[in-house]
Amino acid sequence: MAKTYDYLFKLLLIGDSGVGKTCILFRFSEDAFNTTFISTIGIDFKIRTIELDNKKIKLQIWDTAGQERFRTITTAYYRGAMGIMLVYDITQEKSFENIKNWIRNIEENAAADVEKMLLGNKCELNDKRQVSKERGEQLAIEYGIKFMETSAKASINVEEAFLTLASDIKAKTEKRMVLYKVFLFNQCLLLQEANNPPKGGHQLKLTEIRTKDSWLSRCSLL
Amino acid sequence: MTEVDNFTEQIINDKNKTNVRCQFCNSLMLKALEGKYCEQEIDVPLMEQKKDSAVDSLNTETLRHFWQIDDMMTFENIGFSHTVDGRKFLVCADCERGPVGYHELATKRCYLALQRVVHSDK
Numbered sequence: 089m090a091k092t093y094d095y096l097f098k099l100l101l102i103g104d105s106g107v108g109k110t111c112i113l114f115r116f117s118e119d120a121f122n123t124t125f126i127s128t129i130g131i132d133f134k135i136r137t138i139e140l141d142n143k144k145i146k147l148q149i150w151d152t153a154g155q156e157r158f159r160t161i162t163t164a165y166y167r168g169a170m171g172i173m174l175v176y177d178i179t180q181e182k183s184f185e186n187i188k189n190w191i192r193n194i195e196e197n198a199a200a201d202v203e204k205m206l207l208g209n210k211c212e213l214n215d216k217r218q219v220s221k222e223r224g225e226q227l228a229i230e231y232g233i234k235f236m237e238t239s240a241k242a243s244i245n246v247e248e249a250f251l252t253l254a255s256d257i258k259a260k261t262e263k264r265m266v267l268y269k270v271f272l273f274n275q276c277l278l279l280q281e282a283n284n285p286p287k288g289g290h291q292l293k294l295t296e297i298r299t300k301d302s303w304l305s306r307c308s309l310l
Numbered sequence: 311m312t313e314v315d316n317f318t319e320q321i322i323n324d325k326n327k328t329n330v331r332c333q334f335c336n337s338l339m340l341k342a343l344e345g346k347y348c349e350q351e352i353d354v355p356l357m358e359q360k361k362d363s364a365v366d367s368l369n370t371e372t373l374r375h376f377w378q379i380d381d382m383m384t385f386e387n388i389g390f391s392h393t394v395d396g397r398k399f400l401v402c403a404d405c406e407r408g409p410v411g412y413h414e415l416a417t418k419r420c421y422l423a424l425q426r427v428v429h430s431d432k
């Protein structure tokens with residue numbers, strides 16, 4: 089069956105226990121007498137569909153499901169991840185300090201080019217704030233990543249954060265696709281020259297090749 | 311929730327005629343014509359369980375009518391539970407009510423129960 093989307097990005101949420109990662113993704117609810125079956129077994133991941141610049145993007149979003157408590161987040165969890173939300177709690181200084189450790193963990197286990205974003209969660213609890221917004225911004229600048237303060241509880245910036253991360257991954261992917269096409273094009277050029285050495289001083293020019301669509305498309309299959 | 315009597319009018323060429331949505335929050339789960347109709351008898355846990363019931367003593371009901379989805383990425387918005395006996399249960403990605411169906415790890419197929427969703431384009 090034909091794919092009905094343009095991109096698929098796997099995203100992870102990382103950070104200390106209790107910073108509200110689970111709330112950013114999930115919102116387990118139960119009343120006093122009945123529990124839902126789902127809140128007992130828990131949610132593993134979600135698929136969400138968004139649209140950016142007329143491109144349909146599927147996001148597969150994973151939570152660490154408490155693994156972080158035991159510092160057992162390993163390569164397996166990071167495998168295939170293209171984006172990571174680093175989450176701290178603005179009312180917990182320690183969770184902010186630990187972001188550095190999480191970044192080290194990511195550098196050791198995830199792909200080197202994984203897109204990262206820093207989130208200061210629980211921004212609705214301003215009276216209990218221990219980490220100023222400026223410090224969050226500063227840390228993000230240090231690592232060259234984007235930053236937002238969010239509130240999963242009050243639904244502030246959560247969707248925006250995911251859109252921003254997805255948009256950055258998309259831009260990176262598209263840039264890479266252009267580079268790859270240029271690479272293929274050059275390979276084709278070399279092949280062409282090797283197979284058909286120019287005779288009589290006639291050199292194949294870029295414009296000539298560009299117009300030979302069928303030939304180009306054959307090359308891109310190589 | 312879609313009544314059993316109305317199932318036949320939801321099917322066109324073996325596919326779902328309209329969009330499939332959450333019966334509680336109207337979240338869009340599956341677009342029209344993306345699911346294949348299939349019948350099978352499967353026990354699916356009820357959406358409400360008694361507080362003290364353990365996962366191995368579930369209250370279930372037998373469901374017969376499903377939309378089969380071969381690639382999970384076909385869904386617009388959906389949540390997957392942790393694995394229980396080779397299955398993951400499907401829930402609404404927005405309000406998290408469920409199970410609305412299940413995902414079979416062995417075949418990688420998903421089955422969305424007609425009885426636990428609504429069929430509406432809006």
